Amino acid sequence: MTRPLRKLYVALFLGVLLLLFVWSMRGVLSYDAPKQFTVLDGGLAKTFESHYDKQFPVKNIGTNVWAALDYLLFNEGRPGVLIGEGEWLYSNEEFDAVADGQQQLNDNMALIKGVRDELAERDVLLVLAIVPSKSRLYPEFVGDNRLSSIRENLYQRFLDEARNAGIAAPDLLTTLQAGKSNGQVFLRTDTHWTPLGADLVARQLSETVNRATTLDGEPQVFVTEAEGSAPYMGDLTRFLPLDPLFADLMPAPDQLQKHVTRAPEPAAGADALFSDSEIPVALVGTSYSANPKWNFDGALRQHLQRDLSNHAEDGLGPIIPMLKFLQSDELKNTPPQLVIWEFPERYLPMANDLSAFDTQWLSALKQPDGNRHLIASDRL
Structure with missing residues (x-):
């Protein structure tokens, strides 16, 4: 990776983190505590977690974003796939060295x-x-x-x-x-x-x-x-977690x-099995x-x-x-x-x-x- 490209990757990383932080605040500010809740047994925490996950599915978003960056900038997928030309995908097991x-x-x-x-x-x-x-x-x-x-x-x-x-x-x-x-x-x-x-x-x-x-x-x-x-x-498309945000980038x-x-x-009279x-x-x-x-x-x-x-x-x-x-x-x-x-x-x-x-x-x-x-x- 060249130095300018590395700087671009870091900048994109920081930018995405900032965007995700701002987006995550929607899930915090929109939370309304239930009228009846318990604290000692974790009931309040569970309701907040459930609400936050629905408002901000950070895992899926983060997975899609980084997969898209790797795919677009470096023509790479997750470990397990190698991306060829013309939307051809190959298993890395066909290429990689093997210990011993x-x-x-x-x-x-x-x-x-x-x-x-x-x-x-x-x-x-x-x-x-x-x-x-x-x-x-x-x-x-x-x-x-x-x-x-x-x-x-x-x-x-x-x-x-x-x-x-x-x-x-x-x-x-x-x-x-x-x-x-x-x-x-x-x-x-x-x-x-x-x-x-x-x-x-x-x-x-x-x-x-x-x-x-x-x-x-x-x-x-x-x-x-x-x-x-x-x-x-x-x-091999399982190693390209681009769906749903970037589904259009997926190979056909x-x-x-x-x-x-x-x-x-x-035959007539013969056992069928x-x-x-x-x-x-x-x-x-x-x-x-x-x-x-x-x-x-x-x-x-x-x-x-x-x-x-x-x-x-x-x-x-x-x-x-x-x-x-x-x-x-x-x-x-x-x-x-x-x-x-x-x-x-x-x-x-x-x-x-x-x-x-x-x-x-x-x-x-x-x-x-x-x-x-x-x-x-x-x-x-």
């Missing part, structure tokens, strides 16, 4: 290989769906934002490491880059892909699966239909097309798989022509849902033939809170030689 990032990367790769081995012991094939970062797919809009050194070649390093470990992992970056000519594959105001991006990935994964194995059961015709579009303010919403995948009609043993595929991952807005699991059903069980979860990253799945009754009693693990690249160097899991089990899982007998399926 290389060690976390190594630990997470060891866990991934342990998952591969644990599934293989149950004759379950692992397919890793490495989701490239939005900034890698749309670098033309990142503006002045720059990747930290650990993230510069992260996708290719992750892909190479997985393939060197014998894990099936298609190059989804190339798939999505080619798909950009057909439409937007990631949302402009959100961290996630569009239904088009999810469909392209599902199609590529199905081709990878078909080359690697033959899924059990008869193919089933799942049909995906578009059900119109609607304005959608993505999750995305247009999100809704897709729904419907199951085939059951599939039993667990008839579901050959399990999906594990993050909100890219869990959120129905993107219809990723539906697209996978359509292209694989098989039903699947979805174990993805919002807000936990990719590793914790997989560790839960490894200890699930489904894997223990009716293991699928195939597990698709959706894993965004940005999570590879990030730490995970694994305190809910047995440390001895986790340690054994990361060992190159296994010691898989230490796994206790009933412990979380």
Whole structure:
């Protein structure tokens, strides 16, 4: 920040404080004490506080004002978002350095290989769906934002490491880059892909699966239909608290097309519900798989022509849902033939809170030689 700009920021800060002070006096002067009130138990204070908050919602005003100053003067939002060009928003997790990032990367790769081995012991094939970062797919809009050194070649390093470990992992970056000519594959105001991006990935994964194995059961015709579009303010707009005072400064919403995948009609005399043993595929991952807005699991059903069980979860990253799945009754009693693990690249160097899991089990899982007998399926 240059010296004149710093002075301007300080002047604006003092000016806003003065304006807020003057405005706040309205709430004080307009207060009328109730005819009956108590002082000792705080009753009078509570009525004054309630009146003052209604007359002067200082928290919301202050939040809007400072957010507007940061946005207009410095092209910045709250920690969590980076503002690109053309109203494109990016998660700072795609760019920032990570404390002990290389060690976390190594630990997470060891866990991934342990998952591969644990599934293989149950004759379950692992397919890793490495989701490239939005900034890698749309670098033309990142503006002045720059990747930290650990993230510069992260996708290719992750892909190479997985393939060197014998894990099936298609190059989804190339798939999505080619798909950009057909439409937007990631949302402009959100961290996630569009239904088009999810469909392209599902199609590529199905081709990878078909080359690697033959899924059990008869193919089933799942049909995906578009059900119109609607304005959608993505999750990254939460880091721009401009509404309501400066709502006009907000990026324009995305247009999100809704897709729904419907199951085939059951044959005459057949049970309408599939039993667990008839579901050959399990999906594990993050909100890219869990959120129905993107219809990723539906697209996978359509292209694989098989039903699947979805174990993805919002807000936990990719590793914790997989560790839960490894200890699930489904894997223990009716293991699928195939597990698709959706894993965004940005999570590879990030730490995970694994305190809910047995440390001895986790340690054994990361060992190159296994010691898989230490796994206790009933412990979380």
